[in-house]
Amino acid sequence: MKLSRKARSGIAGYLFLTPWLLGLLAFTAIPMIASLYFSFTDYDMLTDPVWSGINNYKALFADPKFRSSLVVTFKFVFISVPLQLAFALFIAVILKQDRRGAKIYRAIYYLPSLFGGSVAVAILWKELFNKEGVFNQILGVFGIEGINWIATPSTALNTLIVLAVWQFGASMVIFLSSLKQIPQDYYEAATIDGASKPKQFFSITLPLLTPMVFFNVVMQIINAFQSFTSAYIVSGGTGGPMDSTLFYSLYLYTKGFRQFSMGYASAMAWILLLIIGVVTALLFASAKKWVYYD
Amino acid sequence: MAKRRFKTFCVHFFIILFGLIMLYPLLWMLSASFKTSTEIFQGTNFFPEAPTFDSYVQGWEGIMGIPFWQFFANSFTIVLFVMLGNIISCLPTAYAFSKLKFPLRSLWFTIMMGTLMLPMHVKLIPTYIVFNNLGWVNTFLPMIVPSFFATQGFFIFLMTQYMRGLPKELDEAATVDGCGPFRSFIQITVPLSVPAIVTTAIFSFLWTWNDFFTQNIYLTETKKYTVSMALRQFTDAMGNSSWGALFAMSVLSLIPLFLMFVLFQSYLVDGITAGSVKG
Numbered sequence: 001m002k003l004s005r006k007a008r009s010g011i012a013g014y015l016f017l018t019p020w021l022l023g024l025l026a027f028t029a030i031p032m033i034a035s036l037y038f039s040f041t042d043y044d045m046l047t048d049p050v051w052s053g054i055n056n057y058k059a060l061f062a063d064p065k066f067r068s069s070l071v072v073t074f075k076f077v078f079i080s081v082p083l084q085l086a087f088a089l090f091i092a093v094i095l096k097q098d099r100r101g102a103k104i105y106r107a108i109y110y111l112p113s114l115f116g117g118s119v120a121v122a123i124l125w126k127e128l129f130n131k132e133g134v135f136n137q138i139l140g141v142f143g144i145e146g147i148n149w150i151a152t153p154s155t156a157l158n159t160l161i162v163l164a165v166w167q168f169g170a171s172m173v174i175f176l177s178s179l180k181q182i183p184q185d186y187y188e189a190a191t192i193d194g195a196s197k198p199k200q201f202f203s204i205t206l207p208l209l210t211p212m213v214f215f216n217v218v219m220q221i222i223n224a225f226q227s228f229t230s231a232y233i234v235s236g237g238t239g240g241p242m243d244s245t246l247f248y249s250l251y252l253y254t255k256g257f258r259q260f261s262m263g264y265a266s267a268m269a270w271i272l273l274l275i276i277g278v279v280t281a282l283l284f285a286s287a288k289k290w291v292y293y294d
Numbered sequence: 295m296a297k298r299r300f301k302t303f304c305v306h307f308f309i310i311l312f313g314l315i316m317l318y319p320l321l322w323m324l325s326a327s328f329k330t331s332t333e334i335f336q337g338t339n340f341f342p343e344a345p346t347f348d349s350y351v352q353g354w355e356g357i358m359g360i361p362f363w364q365f366f367a368n369s370f371t372i373v374l375f376v377m378l379g380n381i382i383s384c385l386p387t388a389y390a391f392s393k394l395k396f397p398l399r400s401l402w403f404t405i406m407m408g409t410l411m412l413p414m415h416v417k418l419i420p421t422y423i424v425f426n427n428l429g430w431v432n433t434f435l436p437m438i439v440p441s442f443f444a445t446q447g448f449f450i451f452l453m454t455q456y457m458r459g460l461p462k463e464l465d466e467a468a469t470v471d472g473c474g475p476f477r478s479f480i481q482i483t484v485p486l487s488v489p490a491i492v493t494t495a496i497f498s499f500l501w502t503w504n505d506f507f508t509q510n511i512y513l514t515e516t517k518k519y520t521v522s523m524a525l526r527q528f529t530d531a532m533g534n535s536s537w538g539a540l541f542a543m544s545v546l547s548l549i550p551l552f553l554m555f556v557l558f559q560s561y562l563v564d565g566i567t568a569g570s571v572k573g
Contacts, residue, residue: 016390031419
């Protein structure tokens, strides 16, 4: 029997897709369903899961640590992401002109993004904002006596925000490449019409960049909600002082892998999915208002 | 003219000054790694008074009787397999999405893009339980095996975009010559996709090297630790006398990333901007 070309291509398509389909099933679809199920059970990994209905969810909303981890994470996400993108955009606009040394400048600003997610840099950060740390040494030069920024509840989160904003380089690289795609004649025409540089920025550059800004906002927010390493290392795994750096992800880890409340941690995972879903949906809904598509 | 030159000077001055502030923490750590531990905290100079490799020697001895090279070997082992897995599993997937017509293709592609937005936590606990039951905890398999099943959607997306940009005429000519999809995949698409493969390899390297969350969950015995985990262990196990060693090993841990950056900068930029292509 001879198969038609269309049928052969269809079979070939699924053959090529097999590894991915298996992976989707084994490492995404089934685990997701299982974790949804676990979220309605009591499960400590030693004994079988016991159905407990919505008890985990009820317990979550009564749990002050859960609430504070939400507040900490929201603060982190909604302060660090806009700041990071603002820096990225600002520096990208400055670096856009092919100045001498543009490549080296770009490399310098990108380096923190390359290293920033590592344990090594998190350790460095812990040292940097210590009582005797580099930051206070610099303040000392100006005659200011600094505090231990890491150990003070009101400032600990800020050090992590600074660490996140410091890594604006990757977004800057994206902005740079889309800035270069803006046709030069737009600016020439605007100059002839007598538009000033700031006016050109707000009526040409920014609108044309909004699709890229939108893409970055979405991806960075999704990533920021899952931040873990920096808080874990800087707080020594506790999320302290006084839960001020207890990121959602860190609390979930503590519940699941320190206290082995797997049901509780699964419920937390699904709430995180829900939060990210809602935030992303809101962003997409808002896109019609401010993202410019030509 | 003079005014303009002054303006250019100011801009360069600002860029360099701000760049130095950005890099200062990293440069400080580099310098500290050549200082004695007392000098790190009591000295006031940026540059070490008498540069010494003592911290490197002390750090290289490792922790709990395990030499530090072991952690590098562990990290490199995981990284190499993950790179390999991502490449050989994402290539055929991307080929199917970009070059073959089959029922439900766009649905599957949408699902794949959807997985990019999933927080890993919703898969974490059941996956951990399964790997635990398989006896894979405290082995490298939980990090490696999923990569052989194209679980990193970003790389599929990257390769699909790339393959879509390859000239169609080549495939058509191959089909006319009686070349089936398998031969045209191996002989035409894969050789032409080398840049996308390199970008995938680099990002697999960077992400796996920097990963801490997964490794921290699955690896329990010091001898299996990766560099990330060993550094964290270092902060727990030491007193004030070994800050120098900690910084020295931190610097070493960043060198592979830096080398990747120096050697493959243009591929890195390709990867970062991959998502920015419209469509």
